[in-house]
Amino acid sequence: MARDAARVETFSDGVFGVVLTVMAVELLQTGPARVGGRELPEALADAWPSYLAYVITFAIAGQVWIAHHNIWRYVVRVDQMLLVLNLLVLLFIATIPFTADLLSDNLRGGPTEQRLTAALYVGTVLGEALFVNLTWWWARRRGLLHPDLDPRLARAVARRMRLKPLLYLVAFAVVFVDPILSLCAYLLLVAFYLIGGPGDLRPYAHPAKDGSAA
Amino acid sequence: MARDAARVETFSDGVFGVVLTVMAVELLQTGPARVGGRELPEALADAWPSYLAYVITFAIAGQVWIAHHNIWRYVVRVDQMLLVLNLLVLLFIATIPFTADLLSDNLRGGPTEQRLTAALYVGTVLGEALFVNLTWWWARRRGLLHPDLDPRLARAVARRMRLKPLLYLVAFAVVFVDPILSLCAYLLLVAFYLIGGPGDLRPYAHPAKDGSAA
């Protein structure tokens, strides 16, 4: 019965794996090893936006992977719409390296560049958050979740997820004050969702689709 | 008994994962972040063919993944020929980013460019559709599908699949009228196959290889 969901996870993991490593591959291309005629320490130091883009991509895509993992472990059946919603989640996740790269490249640019790249980045994250929310909503509505899942937990997970796009919009608004501060707000948000919430918000303390209490 | 098919799925998912993310990686290379000396908003706007190629690739490869998933969930055994047919499906799928990139780059080119790139694109999609059809035909003929699968459903799936290459050829013919219209026809087709057909055409409402009714 869990078979369909298993393949969706494998497929999504393929996309996540590439997204997580793409920026590290980019380092090879833009790295100082390819730039002759300069001092290595200086060249390495100047490549800091690439390192930052790598860490941002890793943090955000890693956090989304954990969220994806937490959701899909409760899904025991899939339908066509759930697959389409999952594809749309992946569509936005796969653009994280691009927008994170633009964001870090333009952190010290003019206000137009800063706001435009921050808007693109927040657009990516909002799109991802929207379709993750819809995935959960659809799976609950269509009875695709594990029958033993406590409905109160399912609601609590939905509430916590719904909060995420709002918090990202707040982090985006901060770009009009200071772009670095806005980036810090993004990363704080990631850390907040990585740590997990108290009590009923932790999916792990509840019966998963294998029927065992963790 | 489902083990062989499981590995074919994992392997195919690896290819699908790279195909889906390749165009997003390309954005990093051709993106305005690498092009100095221009205004960022203008540079980002001019990169629209790359975004279009990304969305086309994602839509078509995502739809093919769902079709692949729907077929392989009924396959309980594999033989050498089924593996070869699956490799040929992947051979065409892996060229989707290349042909989608050419297509979107030449949408505003001369009629020769438009027709040539549309022909290449439709060739990729036809090749994929042909071998997906052969996969299903071979699996049915050799008794590699789940024994509980209703033969009427198997036939209905085959009928719907056979329609696909024909519809793609119609979409291709439209390029002689207008290339943008032809592209829209492609995307409409993808949407049509994403939504799924009525009643018996939906594989999900029937017993899958785990023997459970969805």
Next chain:
Amino acid sequence: MARDAARVETFSDGVFGVVLTVMAVELLQTGPARVGGRELPEALADAWPSYLAYVITFAIAGQVWIAHHNIWRYVVRVDQMLLVLNLLVLLFIATIPFTADLLSDNLRGGPTEQRLTAALYVGTVLGEALFVNLTWWWARRRGLLHPDLDPRLARAVARRMRLKPLLYLVAFAVVFVDPILSLCAYLLLVAFYLIGGPGDLRPYAHPAKDGSAA
């Protein structure tokens, strides 16, 4: 009990997936879409070595994947040495795109280029064949295969595998006659191993690790 082998397969499939798609990604880079100021049809035609390298890579890596799949479905336990041997198989497989690219780029070069690139290519394939042979030999010797596997089948598989490096050396020797002929010999060999041998050479007609007769 099959769990260890399952993860080795997933991991190897990740490498195979990238190898199969790498040349298609390269098409994006070397493709005519990036070369301005030339006629598209001519530019596309001139890129034929890239298409050839893609097809060669796909054929050879696809064939090796099927061989890998056929071997590992009989493996029920792993030890450290089997993991190391599998890593060495992957080390050579991952260089197939590089050597196939060199080979196809130099098919119309001078005799030095032709022989050097053919030698590199055959070196890659020999290395892969050597370690695939050692994998099977080690798994048989250490009793890591499924206990129900017929020893005669295991020996027949080993015999057929041992033949492969010898046939590749013959195909390499042909490069001194004609490089195109040598390439054709390589591809014939791939086709020969894709089709599979008669009777007892077909792993699929025998009990696999799940204990079911195919």
Next chain:
Amino acid sequence: MARDAARVETFSDGVFGVVLTVMAVELLQTGPARVGGRELPEALADAWPSYLAYVITFAIAGQVWIAHHNIWRYVVRVDQMLLVLNLLVLLFIATIPFTADLLSDNLRGGPTEQRLTAALYVGTVLGEALFVNLTWWWARRRGLLHPDLDPRLARAVARRMRLKPLLYLVAFAVVFVDPILSLCAYLLLVAFYLIGGPGDLRPYAHPAKDGSAA
């Protein structure tokens, strides 16, 4: 019960697969096939740092994969912290191609380049070793390992793992004597951990999470 751990493995394998193949993809870009106007044998010979970086990356990432495999086969449950620790392991693993590339490119550079790149490389490997150690420590402390795992084995594994960062620091110190010697020391270390330890240090001779003695 093993389900959660299974998906962590699939996801990590996606990252490992890309890391192992990235340097082979790089060969395609920096390879002599792209450099016109030179003799092919000479051009191929001059690209030796790329080959070295490929082999270093493969050796180190392959060894880490085996270690990851050995650890995770004992993990039967996951919690949020274990997922975060695993993400941090992957964060460092994904940078191995970049640091290995820098290291091999600067092996014949000045002492500043040699020491800087060796320091970056050892930083990557230390980060990976640190979080692998923390993964094991956390899993033991929180009771996430298989209940039948002998506590003495778990301790022995932890002891052997703790040794690794220390040995890497020694290998790094050698760079002040000779950079080539330091690199040899790294590779010897990898070989040491690939071969495995005596008796109780071999995870494979003990009951794994499927409950079967290997």
